[in-house]
Amino acid sequence: MLARCSLSLFLLALVTSLAPLCSAADIDQEGLPDTGLNTSTWITGQLPSLDDIWDLNDIQIAAKNVLRPRYYASYRTAALDEITYQANLNIWSQIRLNGYSFRNVSDINTRTEILGYNFTMPFFIAPAAQAGHANRSAELSLASAAGKAGILYVPSISSTKSIEEIAAAGLSNQTMFHQEYIWSNQSRVSDELQRMEQAGFKAIFLTVDNTGVNGIRTRSLRYTGAQDETGHDASFDLNSLAGFRNLTTLPIVPKGIKTWQDAKTCLDLGFPAIYVSNHGGRVLDTAPTAVEVLLDIRKNAPEVFDKMEVYADGGVRRGTDVIKLLALGARAVGLGRTPMFANIWGEEGVTHMIQLLSTELQTSMQLMGANDVSQINSTYINTKLVESMWLQ
Ligand SMILES: Cc1cc2nc3c(=O)[nH]c(=O)nc-3n(C[C@H](O)[C@H](O)[C@H](O)COP(=O)(O)O)c2cc1C
Ligand SMILES: *[C@@H]1O[C@H](CO)[C@@H](O)[C@H](O)[C@H]1NC(C)=O
Numbered sequence: 001m002l003a004r005c006s007l008s009l010f011l012l013a014l015v016t017s018l019a020p021l022c023s024a025a026d027i028d029q030e031g032l033p034d035t036g037l038n039t040s041t042w043i044t045g046q047l048p049s050l051d052d053i054w055d056l057n058d059i060q061i062a063a064k065n066v067l068r069p070r071y072y073a074s075y076r077t078a079a080l081d082e083i084t085y086q087a088n089l090n091i092w093s094q095i096r097l098n099g100y101s102f103r104n105v106s107d108i109n110t111r112t113e114i115l116g117y118n119f120t121m122p123f124f125i126a127p128a129a130q131a132g133h134a135n136r137s138a139e140l141s142l143a144s145a146a147g148k149a150g151i152l153y154v155p156s157i158s159s160t161k162s163i164e165e166i167a168a169a170g171l172s173n174q175t176m177f178h179q180e181y182i183w184s185n186q187s188r189v190s191d192e193l194q195r196m197e198q199a200g201f202k203a204i205f206l207t208v209d210n211t212g213v214n215g216i217r218t219r220s221l222r223y224t225g226a227q228d229e230t231g232h233d234a235s236f237d238l239n240s241l242a243g244f245r246n247l248t249t250l251p252i253v254p255k256g257i258k259t260w261q262d263a264k265t266c267l268d269l270g271f272p273a274i275y276v277s278n279h280g281g282r283v284l285d286t287a288p289t290a291v292e293v294l295l296d297i298r299k300n301a302p303e304v305f306d307k308m309e310v311y312a313d314g315g316v317r318r319g320t321d322v323i324k325l326l327a328l329g330a331r332a333v334g335l336g337r338t339p340m341f342a343n344i345w346g347e348e349g350v351t352h353m354i355q356l357l358s359t360e361l362q363t364s365m366q367l368m369g370a371n372d373v374s375q376i377n378s379t380y381i382n383t384k385l386v387e388s389m390w391l392q
């Protein structure tokens, strides 16, 4: 599955004057922040050492070095001109963090309850299809790394491994939720929800932002050709949403909320939580970032934050990004692409990613005088710039 170079390197050693297939890696870093990553010792197609990996952007560049271009594209791609994808990455530079001095920060607590279950961190591994493109262990290493770190993992229904295989990879003290799509085949939906419940998953993230179709993701279409039918139900409406709760006893969390009006609707329908997301920019291009949607909810339906849990994702690469979403009212924050990229090293890579982000989160909390994630409120951020540009 991965581009492999060891054999060609061996041949190269024999036939020394060949233009090397596996040369020192010269990788286009896609305008990601320049933190001095030097890939000149990396070999194209080979897994770099984790010792070279200092942040989540490094992980993306390593994945770009290792994965076959079509698989890198399948993870990296987003819809149309990828304006929302870029906005997700760039919004953070438009928010300032306020740090308080004179606080005792000798004991930092990041433990977070999500739907009443205890986790060590307020960030989680979001559902993302086909982890098997990065590593044969696929979702199993994501489940196991999440379990050991005590964070939430929410596998996709479009995973490489089955619902039952992923459940079996979990630790005995581990809580996982599962994502589901709204298939037009309703018996498939009810079958899968039953299997998830049976296998021990504790909640369902129901993705509501791509009913009927997916976004047009040119970067990956160039490899795959025209997209197959999604099998998603296009006639899904408010009544069908309400009806979903009759199919399982597990709590259902609508994923892909992009407007304050839909957030309010979910509250009125009695859902325990919502998940604000633009699907990593992979569905409606030019849709707002989670930052903007959370600000809109705060202004137009603030009761949402008091009465239900709110999760959010999109472009989270730094501990400070996590903090900004928490300060805007999110209880927990998802990561989509980065865990998939980290899986090029299998479980060890995913564990390294979780550790890097945990350290950034804890360090930033100390630097801003917040010793518990539950203290992080809107006084820690300045969002005036974003509000002046985008608030509805
Ligand atoms: C490769 C890939 C596959 C995804 N598959 C799913 C999926 O099956 N179901 C779903 O609800 N969201 C899916 N998403 C969206 C993620 O759950 C998440 O919302 C998004 O990736 C967050 O943005 P980030 O990648 O910038 O962290 C996928 C995202 C990626 C990158
Ligand atoms: C990157 O590392 C190589 C090998 O150590 C070195 O020759 C080169 O100058 C470095 N490049 C930069 C920009 O630091």
Ligand SMILES: *[C@@H]1O[C@H](CO)[C@@H](O)[C@H](O)[C@H]1NC(C)=O
Residues within 6 Å of the ligand: 104, 105, 106, 107
């Ligand atoms: C600071 O907090 C730590 C951990 O809660 C506590 O043990 C310590 O006594 C505190 N220090 C002061 C000076 O209050």
Ligand SMILES: *[C@@H]1O[C@H](CO)[C@@H](O)[C@H](O)[C@H]1NC(C)=O
Residues within 6 Å of the ligand: 111, 116, 117, 118
């Ligand atoms: C969560 O952990 C806290 C201690 O950090 C404990 O008091 C509480 O009972 C735990 N809750 C659950 C649901 O396990």
Ligand SMILES: *[C@@H]1O[C@H](CO)[C@@H](O)[C@H](O)[C@H]1NC(C)=O
Residues within 6 Å of the ligand: 118, 119, 120, 147, 148, 149, 150, 151, 171, 173, 174
């Ligand atoms: C579950 O146990 C493992 C050790 O086996 C630990 O590392 C992890 O943090 C625990 N999970 C939670 C949610 O505390």
Ligand SMILES: *[C@@H]1O[C@H](CO)[C@@H](O)[C@H](O)[C@H]1NC(C)=O
Residues within 6 Å of the ligand: 185, 186, 187, 188, 191
């Ligand atoms: C619908 O889903 C059920 C249950 O998964 C499956 O047995 C059946 O073959 C599916 N029907 C079609 C038309 O795909």
Ligand SMILES: *[C@@H]1O[C@H](CO)[C@@H](O)[C@H](O)[C@H]1NC(C)=O
Residues within 6 Å of the ligand: 239, 242, 243, 244, 246
């Ligand atoms: C769900 O089930 C309840 C009773 O179990 C019923 O009153 C309600 O009409 C059902 N809702 C839908 C949308 O099917």
Ligand SMILES: *[C@@H]1O[C@H](CO)[C@@H](O)[C@H](O)[C@H]1NC(C)=O
Residues within 6 Å of the ligand: 002, 134, 135, 136, 137, 141, 343, 344, 345, 346, 347, 348
């Ligand atoms: C997958 O991850 C394992 C470690 O879990 C690693 O040894 C291996 O090289 C990775 N790559 C493949 C192709 O499985």
Ligand SMILES: *[C@@H]1O[C@H](CO)[C@@H](O)[C@H](O)[C@H]1NC(C)=O
Residues within 6 Å of the ligand: 100, 375, 377, 378, 379
């Ligand atoms: C928000 O946090 C700050 C800093 O810890 C605190 O002083 C303030 O009372 C909090 N405000 C609200 C409304 O909770």
